[in-house]
Amino acid sequence: MKNLIFIIVLLIALSACQNTEKQPKVNGHSNATKLKVAVFNGLGTGPISVLETLEALRIDTGIFIQTISAAEIQSGKLDEFDALILPGGSGSKELNNLGKVGKAIINKFIREDGKGIVGICAGGYLLSSTSDYPSLDIASSEHLDKTHYDRGHGLIEFSLTKTGYLIFPELEGFKTFAQYYDGPVLGRINPKKGYYQEVATYVTDIHSDNKAPIGITPGRTFMLNEKVGNGRVFISAGHPEFTPGMRWMVPRMVRWVCNSSLVSYNTKWVHPEINDSAIIFTNQLAKHEKQLFWKLFSDSSEVQINAMILLYEIRSHSAARWYIGMLRDTNPKTRKQAAILLKKMEYTYALSDLEQASKLEKNEETKESINESINFLKTF
Secondary structure, eight states, X not given: OHXXXXXXXXXXXXXXXXXXXXXXXXXXXXXXXXXXXXXXXXXXXXXHHHHHHHHHHTTOTTEEEEEEOHHHHHTTGGGGOSEEEEOSBOHHHHHHHHHHHHHXXXXXXHHTTXXXXXXXXXXXXXXXXXXXXXXXXXXXXXXXXXXXXXXXXXXXXXXXXHHHHHHOGGGTTSOEEEEEESOOOEEEOOGXXXXXXXXXXXXXXXXXXXXXXXXXXXXXXXXXXXXXXXXXXEEEXXXXXXXXXXXXXXXXXXXXXXXXXXXXXXXXXXXGGGOOSOEEOOHHHXXXXXXXXXXXXXXXXXXXXXXXXXXXXXXXXXXXXXXXXXXXXXXXXXXXXXXXXXXXXXXXXGHHHHHHHHHHOOOXXXXXXHHHHHHHHHOO
């Protein structure tokens, strides 16, 4: 009898443990109720683009995120998710890694299973249906001016349409900007293929150092969404995921493709007013950026700090990763400025570096700035 009671108690305990493991709670949400989003990290994706997409998604505490490889997609793991994100990198190389099998699986995931997909930059090339160009043939868009795909990079201006303001109402009344790296210039193909909704258009004419003709980008599609079969698609030619003040747009895109509530986010992440003009990286500006990088190795904290501030002012995308190293400089003023700028750039990936810096910091003023940055970045 005692053995029977022991077995019953043991079974109840094991059952309780299993139920607890199935539905862990994070920030008030259980994984069972969160939107499950996979970020593709196969060959062809840019490691930084993957990292910064993951960090942007953390703004939404109702989203569970995980990376997924081409092999995992082939094995059926994609079925566990509500949406897939194809990040920046090389669209053709991402498609090569996915293979024809992966292409078929993703098409079924959208068209038949009714799931969602977001393409950012290279992912936008990939999701389009451009003739004579490697693509997944899902969206009814095509990439225009294929000859000049490497037209430039920098901070560019875009304009939301009425459809765009319905999805991003926080941006109404503001000029809007996003980082851009040779993203697709999108247009509509045969209406029989489908008809996408234009979410935003290019404002900036991107043709740095005459790499592309003048007048191609203005007025062309910069963001779009579309219902394809039973599923939904969202494409962004630019990179809001690494644009301070605009990173929240990525989880909002995910919610749209999942046909989920478009929840509002902590207002500290929503700051379109940070930028007021486009900054295109010409060869001359890229050379200036490199010169500023070398000044970070100076023995003068004044030179270092000035270089860090100028890198921020030209909206250098690489600067945030360089600031992380400056947390380990020997001068407390330099360390303080690095912490301040990491906060301004919303670089949540730097949290572990900031926390380590705080543990070791002896200068009280610098430590205070580091802790302010930690508190800002860790509260979603």
